[in-house]
Amino acid sequence: MDHTPFNLFCSIPLSCAELGKALQAHVAGKVTAIGDPAYEDLRRALVWNEPAPGRRPTLICRAATEHDVMAAVDFARAHRLKVAVRGGGHNWVGFSLRDHSLLIDLGELKRVISIDAKAHTATVQPAVRGRELNAALAKSGFAFPVGHRPTVPLSGFLLNGGLGCNFGGWGPGCLSIEAANVVTADGRLVVASDTRYPDLLWAIRGAGPGFFGVITQYRLKTRPTPRAITACDYFYAMERMDAVGAWAASIAGKMPKEVELTLFCTAAPRLWRCRRSRATDTSRCSRPPPSPTRRPKPQQRTRRWRAAPPRSGFSARSSISR
Numbered sequence: 001m002d003h004t005p006f007n008l009f010c011s012i013p014l015s016c017a018e019l020g021k022a023l024q025a026h027v028a029g030k031v032t033a034i035g036d037p038a039y040e041d042l043r044r045a046l047v048w049n050e051p052a053p054g055r056r057p058t059l060i061c062r063a064a065t066e067h068d069v070m071a072a073v074d075f076a077r078a079h080r081l082k083v084a085v086r087g088g089g090h091n092w093v094g095f096s097l098r099d100h101s102l103l104i105d106l107g108e109l110k111r112v113i114s115i116d117a118k119a120h121t122a123t124v125q126p127a128v129r130g131r132e133l134n135a136a137l138a139k140s141g142f143a144f145p146v147g148h149r150p151t152v153p154l155s156g157f158l159l160n161g162g163l164g165c166n167f168g169g170w171g172p173g174c175l176s177i178e179a180a181n182v183v184t185a186d187g188r189l190v191v192a193s194d195t196r197y198p199d200l201l202w203a204i205r206g207a208g209p210g211f212f213g214v215i216t217q218y219r220l221k222t223r224p225t226p227r228a229i230t231a232c233d234y235f236y237a238m239e240r241m242d243a244v245g246a247w248a249a250s251i252a253g254k255m256p257k258e259v260e261l262t263l264f265c266t267a268a269p270r271l272w273r274c275r276r277s278r279a280t281d282t283s284r285c286s287r288p289p290p291s292p293t294r295r296p297k298p299q300q301r302t303r304r305w306r307a308a309p310p311r312s313g314f315s316a317r318s319s320i321s322r
């Protein structure tokens with residue numbers, strides 16, 4: 001297969017392998033070119049969903065430093081390659097895979113750089129996940145409205161707006177961005193804040209995959225850790241969906257802002273399935289099945305269910321941060 005779609009545009013024609021070698025000479029991170037034996041496994045590993053979309057970047061550069069990002073943007077411009085960006089790759093549709101592009105993968109930039117307890121800020125690299133940020137913040141009594149799944153990376157989450165934990169009380173995550181380091185299309189590194197490049201910061205707060213720079217660092221406003229976070233799950237049979245949906249819609253606008261109510265279509269938990277099927281052998285159930293109508297005790301924490309095979313049902317989850 002001919003992997004040289006850009007030779008027409010380059011002043012010196014290079015094969016994709018040669019392009020990869022040329023970029024590798026300028027960056028510390030690893031460069032993989034289409035056609036390389038490791039390419040296909042890497043391409044698939046970069047996206048969250050299975051199956052991976054059929055789009056193939058020409059080069060994949062796993063940035064090791066901010067400088068790598070600047071060098072890769074310059075290289076793409078010089079060689080007329082489109083630039084695609086991957087933050088943590090935790091996106092359903094795999095936006096980061098683009099044909100005929102140089103994919104800059106920020107997945108290795110995953111450090112909490114510093115926490116300033118006096119200024120109530122945290123400085124992080126883009127691929128830090130919610131779990132790691134809040135673990136680091138907890139030591140000094142702070143928290144951040146990270147994604148509901150602890151594995152969601154901040155990179156694209158914040159860029160999308162970031163509807164994270166307690167978003168009613170704390171607001172969407174993007175409003176807690178104080179500043180961001182951005183590599184612009186001309187390869188410059190700028191710091192966007194309310195006072196410098198405010199338009200850029202405005203765009204960062206919601207542009208999502210349409211953003212026109214590469215964010216290499218966020219400075220975030222942190223919040224005092226809530227005294228308690230209470231979460232409860234209620235499970236209902238699919239046939240009760242209309243009634244419960246109508247009830248949820250009727251109370252949604254009246255709840256205190258720190259209460260989140262979410263409805264999921266999901267697999268029913270194993271124990272509840274035992275109860276529904278009136279199974280006589282419940283010896284495999286480690287504790288009594290919960291009643292879907294029973295009110296949970298006030299301090300009840302999220303129940304962790306063993307994985308169950310798919311079965312139609314849905315759940316209502318409420319969580320309160322105080």
Ligand SMILES: Cc1cc2nc3c(=O)[nH]c(=O)nc-3n(C[C@H](O)[C@H](O)[C@H](O)COP(=O)(O)OP(=O)(O)OC[C@H]3O[C@@H](n4cnc5c(N)ncnc54)[C@H](O)[C@@H]3O)c2cc1C
Pocket residue numbers: 048084085086087088089090091092094095096097106126146147148149152153154155156157158159160161162163164208209210211213214215216
């Ligand atoms: C299981 C699951 C749970 C989720 N839960 C929530 C939730 O609770 N709340 C919520 O709001 N969202 C949630 N999401 C959505 C999630 O926030 C987005 O998918 C987000 O894009 C993930 O960030 P990422 O960096 O891993 O994305 P990636 O797939 O790496 O990036 C997607 C695109 O965003 C752009 N991008 C990402 N990072 C940068 C950067 N540093 N610079 C420039 N462009 C960049 C690029 O165009 C990239 O192609 C969830 C997703 C999943 C799969």
